Structures are given as C-alpha cells and as structure tokens.
Amino acid sequence: xxxxxxxxxxxxxxxxxxxxxxxxDLSQKVGALHIGGSFSSVEIVDTIYHxxxxxxxKFILSKGHTAVLQYVILVSKKIMSEKFLNSYxxxxxxxxVHPDYGTPGIEASTGALGHGLGIASGLAIREKKKxxxxxxxxxxxxxxxxxxxILTISSLNIFNINxxxxxxxxxxxxxxxxxxxxxxxINKKLKAFGWSVRSCNGHDVSDILKNYNKKEVNKPFALIxxxxxxxxxxxxxxxxxxxxxxPNKSEHKEAINYLTKFYNKKNEx
Amino acid sequence: MRxxxxxxxxxxxxxxxxxxxxSADISPxxxxxxxxxxxxxxxINVGVAESSMISMCAGLAMQGYKPFAYxxxxxxxxxxxxxxxIDVAYQNLPVxxxxxxxxxxxxxxxxxxVTIEDISIIRCLPNFQIMNPCDPLELEECLxxxxxxxxxxxxxxxxxxxxxxxxxxxxxxxxxxxxxxxINGKKICLIATGPIIxxxxxxxxxxxxxxxxxxxxxFHTLKPINSIxxxxxxxxxxxxxxxxxxxxxxxxxxxxxxxxxxxKYRGILHGFSLKDQxxxxxxxQGDLLKSHGISANIIFKTIIxxxxx
Numbered sequence: 001x002x003x004x005x006x007x008x009x010x011x012x013x014x015x016x017x018x019x020x021x022x023x024x025d026l027s028q029k030v031g032a033l034h035i036g037g038s039f040s041s042v043e044i045v046d047t048i049y050h051x052x053x054x055x056x057x058k059f060i061l062s063k064g065h066t067a068v069l070q071y072v073i074l075v076s077k078k079i080m081s082e083k084f085l086n087s088y089x090x091x092x093x094x095x096x097v098h099p100d101y102g103t104p105g106i107e108a109s110t111g112a113l114g115h116g117l118g119i120a121s122g123l124a125i126r127e128k129k130k131x132x133x134x135x136x137x138x139x140x141x142x143x144x145x146x147x148x149x150i151l152t153i154s155s156l157n158i159f160n161i162n163x164x165x166x167x168x169x170x171x172x173x174x175x176x177x178x179x180x181x182x183x184x185x186i187n188k189k190l191k192a193f194g195w196s197v198r199s200c201n202g203h204d205v206s207d208i209l210k211n212y213n214k215k216e217v218n219k220p221f222a223l224i225x226x227x228x229x230x231x232x233x234x235x236x237x238x239x240x241x242x243x244x245x246x247p248n249k250s251e252h253k254e255a256i257n258y259l260t261k262f263y264n265k266k267n268e269x
Numbered sequence: 270m271r272x273x274x275x276x277x278x279x280x281x282x283x284x285x286x287x288x289x290x291x292s293a294d295i296s297p298x299x300x301x302x303x304x305x306x307x308x309x310x311x312x313i314n315v316g317v318a319e320s321s322m323i324s325m326c327a328g329l330a331m332q333g334y335k336p337f338a339y340x341x342x343x344x345x346x347x348x349x350x351x352x353x354x355i356d357v358a359y360q361n362l363p364v365x366x367x368x369x370x371x372x373x374x375x376x377x378x379x380x381x382x383v384t385i386e387d388i389s390i391i392r393c394l395p396n397f398q399i400m401n402p403c404d405p406l407e408l409e410e411c412l413x414x415x416x417x418x419x420x421x422x423x424x425x426x427x428x429x430x431x432x433x434x435x436x437x438x439x440x441x442x443x444x445x446x447x448x449x450x451x452i453n454g455k456k457i458c459l460i461a462t463g464p465i466i467x468x469x470x471x472x473x474x475x476x477x478x479x480x481x482x483x484x485x486x487x488f489h490t491l492k493p494i495n496s497i498x499x500x501x502x503x504x505x506x507x508x509x510x511x512x513x514x515x516x517x518x519x520x521x522x523x524x525x526x527x528x529x530x531x532x533k534y535r536g537i538l539h540g541f542s543l544k545d546q547x548x549x550x551x552x553x554q555g556d557l558l559k560s561h562g563i564s565a566n567i568i569f570k571t572i573i574x575x576x577x578x
Contacts, residue, residue, distance in 0.1 A: 101359075101360045101361075107331065108327070108328075108331070108356070108360065109355060109359055109360055112351055112355055115324060115351075115352065115355060115356055117324075118320060118321055118323075118324025118325060118327075118328070118352065118356070119324050119325075119327050119328040119331070119356055120328060121321065121324065121325045121328060122324060122325035122326060122327055122328020122329040122330070122331070122332070122336070123328040123329075123331060123332055124328070125313065125325065125328075125329065126289065126310060126329060126332065126334060127332055145320045145321075145324075145352075148318045148320055148321050149320075149321055149324070151318070152315050152316070152318050152321040152325075155316070156313065156315070
C-alpha cells in the first residue's frame with residue numbers, strides 16, 4: 001500500500017511542474033519532441049518512478065516517442081546526468097527521441113508501438129517478486145499485438161505486471177474515437193481478459209495512487225489513466241499538431257508563463 | 270531432429286535453470302512433453318501467439334535467461350518479424366529462434382507452411398547468427414554451443430523427423446562458424462547446408478563408380494560467414510557444388526557466389542537452391558524439391574556433366 005499524504009502530493013506536483021518546464025526548454029533545441037504525449041504522461045511516469053517502483057523493479061515506456069519525459073525523470077532520479085540530457089538529439093549524441101537499450105535507465109528499445117508489454121511479459125514471467133511497470137498509449141490498443149499480450153499475460157498468470165494506459169484519446173493524426181469508435185469501453189475488455197482494472201484521473205497523483213492501491217491480487221493490473229494530450233497548456237490540449245511539433249519562441253514563452261500560473265494556483269489550494 | 274532437440278534441451282535443462290523454452294502451440298514431441306511436465310517454469314506455451322513468444326523471449330534474455338523460441342519455421346519469424354527485428358536483433362539479445370520443419374519439410378501443407386524465405390530474410394538482420402545443422406548429431410553440437418557460449422540472437426533452422434545421421438564419422442569436428450568436412454575427397458567439393466545433405470550421400474556410391482571421389486562439407490553456420498575457410502575450399506577444389514533447401518536469394522549459393530567473385534575463383538561453381546517462386550504443388554518433400562530442380566538424380570547428372578568440362 002503506497003502512502004498518500006499532502007506532503008507527498010505537493011512534492012509530486014512540484015516535480016511534475018519541473019519536468020514540464022524542462023521538456024519545454026529542451027523543445028527549443030529540437031523539432032521532433034512529441035510534447036503532447038509527453039505532457040499527458042507526466043504524472044503517470046513520475047508517480048511510477050518516484051512513488052511505486054522498488055529496487056529491482058523494471059519500467060518500460062512502450063509509448064517510446066515520449067522518451068524525453070522518461071529522460072527528464074531519470075535525471076530527477078539521478079540515474080541519468082543533466083549533461084547527458086543536454087545532449088538530447090544533438091550532433092554525435094547517444095540520446096535520441098526514442099528509448100534505446102544501453103542508455104542509462106532504459107530497459108528496452110521501444111518506439112515501434114505494441115512491443116513494450118510483450119517484453120514486459122518476459123521480464124516478469126520468471127521473476128515473480130519483481131514488479132514490472134509498463135506505460136502504453138491508448139493508440140497502442142489499436143495494435144493487434146497489444147491484445148495478444150494482454151491475453152497471454154492473464155492466461156499465463158503473470159500477475160506482477162502493472163500496465164498504465166495513458167488514455168489521452170488522441171493518436172498522431174486525429175482522435176482515437178474517430179478511427180476506432182469501438183475501442184471503448186476499454187475497462188470491460190480488459191476485465192473480460194482477466195485483468196484487474198481501475199480508472200483514474202491521470203493528472204491527479206492522489207487519484208493514481210488511490211486506484212493503484214485498490215488493485216486486486218492474483219491478477220495482472222491495468223490502470224486506465226484519463227489524461228489530456230498537451231496538458232495543461234491551453235493551446236496544445238487536444239490539438240493533434242502538438243503530437244510532434246516543438247513550440248516556437250513565443251509559444252515557448254506563453255507555455256512557460258501559463259505553466260507557472262497553473263502551478264502557483266494549484267499550490268495555493 | 271525435433272526429438273533430438275527435445276532430448277538435448279531436456280538434458281541441459283536438468284542442470285541449467287536458466288534455460289527457457291517458449292513455444293507457440295507446437296506439440297511437445299519427444300522429451301519436450303517431459304520437460305514441460307517436470308519443469309513447467311522452463312517450458313511455457315504462449316499458444317497461437319508468435320509475437321508474444323518472441324517478445325517474451327526478449328524480456329527473459331534481458332533478465333539473464335537463455336530463451337529458445339520454438340515453433341514451426343513458417344511461423345517463427347514471418348508473423349512476429351518486427352519483434353524479431355527490434356526486440357531481439359536490434360537489442361542484440363541471446364534469444365534462439367528455432368525454425369522447425371524448415372524448407373520443404375511440410376510438403377503437403379502448401380505454401381503457408383513451406384519456408385523458403387527464412388534465411389534470405391534473417392541473413393540481413395545485423396547481430397543475428399544462423400545455424401542449419403545437417404543431422405541430429407550436428408544439432409546436438411549446435412545446442413550445446415548455444416546453451417553454453419551463445420551471446421547473440423540466433424536462428425536455428427532444423428528439420429522435423431526421421432533424419433539420418435551422416436556426421437558420426439566426420440573427418441572434422443564441429444566448430445561454430447567453420448564449414449565442416451564430413452567426407453574427404455579430391456577435386457570436387459559438395460557443400461550442403463541442412464538435412465538436405467542426404468541427397469549427396471544418396472549419390473556418393475554412384476559417383477565413386479564413375480571414378481569421382483568428392484569431399485562433402487556441411488555448411489552448418491550460414492552467418493557469420495567464414496571467408497577464410499571458404500577461401501581455403503576454393504583453393505582446394507576445381508569443382509564446387511552447393512545444395513540447400515532455401516531460396517536462391519541470399520542462401521548458401523549466394524554466399525558462395527559472392528565469395529567466388531571476391532576471391533576470383535576460377536573453378537566451376539554450381540548451386541542447387543529453391544527457385545524464387547512459391548510452391549503450388551503437393552506431394553513428398555522429394556516431389557517439391559524436384560519441381561525446383563533438385564533431386565539426387567539431377568545432382569548426379571549435373572556433377573557428371575560439369576566435371577567433364
């Protein structure tokens with residue numbers, strides 16, 4: 001059972017605020033940042049790393065295109081150096097857009113969607129005392145392999161898998177409900193496959209933890225995290241363009257100003 | 270060969286707890302059934318789910334296990350190709366993918382089950398090594414090597430059942446990545462990869478009657494390529510014939526032709542390979558091979574004709 005106290009949540013909020021600011025600053029160096037999907041996952045990935053993972057547990061970011069977020073969090077965990085992060089996508093750098101094996105803190109090379117959960121099944125099946133955390137996007141639920149893994153994992157009683165679905169409702173080009181109106185309800189589908197399933201507000205650390213704490217035993221666990229792509233920047237939210245684009249100078253300034261106001265307002269409560 | 274595979278993996282598994290066989294709904298023939306009952310954690314059947322098989326093997330290898338992905342060759346790499354490419358090859362993990370019943374073995378099941386393109390595809394994946402033993406004894410050598418010394422992604426291509434042993438009294442011992450001389454001869458070299466080597470042994474006596482005493486080699490490692498040993502073969506023989514149950518594109522004959530060009534080989538080089546065509550006919554394995562220009566008789570006649578020149 002993970003503790004939820006006001007102090008823990010306050011610290012989480014501050015970290016998440018810093019992660020977003022850091023990503024925005026990095027956006028000024030590269031064009032291919034995938035900022036929208038990174039911002040939708042901030043609270044999810046930060047909570048996994050800082051509040052849920054124990055020594056020897058493993059994490060796979062299956063939605064590999066948002067690795068910049070993972071890097072920023074790895075720096076906050078002191079697993080990756082600030083200097084290395086500053087080399088992100090620069091000439092001769094070893095740090096690129098997608099997670100790559102051999103990079104400090106990265107378990108698997110992802111970026112082709114629909115792989116991470118399968119690799120997680122192999123990490124988990126003979127190491128039952130370790131918890132394996134995986135973050136996928138709702139877009140990955142369109143990949144056939146994702147459902148194959150979901151079926152395989154529950155059928156083989158692999159219970160030490162914790163699947164966090166960043167359900168921001170958008171894929172690269174459009175809303176997922178436009179291309180796959182039958183994707184929902186996700187929870188019923190996962191439950192029918194034998195998973196323990198909860199839903200939460202994916203931008204509310206307290207809600208993520210509350211629902212994580214309610215996972216059932218002897219089942220693989222999936223947490224559907226309802227999020228907003230680009231959150232909380234108004235001009236980015238739910239706009240497909242921000243799947244890939246990096247903000248220009250004035251957009252960067254606007255985003256930083258908004259983020260500061262947003263955090264201060266949240267911190268007042 | 271699948272019984273030998275099961276026997277060896279069972280025996281090694283008794284001592285080595287790191288062995289994991291991940292199968293995709295293949296019937297556990299021979300000792301594989303015993304392995305699955307006695308060591309259920311070491312034999313996992315993911316069902317009809319080849320991508321799960323490959324990705325799971327990648328994860329297991331990351332945790333330090335020695336995973337063997339095991340299913341029929343036609344399903345082992347084509348369906349889960351992206352998982353083979355990224356999860357295994359790119360990440361350079363010591364996963365062994367076993368392609369059972371490869372080539373034209375499943376001769377009555379049609380092109381869905383006939384595997385002519387596997388080597389062509391796997392050869393161009395960086396990091397991968399490819400083994401294609403010619404008989405159960407050579408398979409045993411391959412498996413012992415893979416269980417003890419392997420650090421690389423590997424495609425292990427095997428036959429199915431009823432393969433005879435040809436290497437019991439082989440001239441050379443088995444070494445990884447070294448073409449292996451089985452029979453010592455003169456002037457003419459017959460190189461084969463995989464169990465199709467049996468066609469050479471079928472014509473050996475007839476060739477001797479014609480005063481032809483060829484050497485026979487098993488080219489059991491198709492990748493990496495051992496250029497030095499190939500060059501030695503080129504230097505030694507005037508006539509070289511290759512034989513494979515694999516597409517003519519990127520298989521043994523391609524390897525030898527490239528090497529012949531690079532080494533300026535001046536002898537006669539002739540390859541028996543499957544054509545770049547899907548097989549639409551049924552029958553025995555021999556029938557299918559014959560439709561692609563491969564039979565003991567065709568090989569015999571070709572050797573006689575070419576070596577007279």
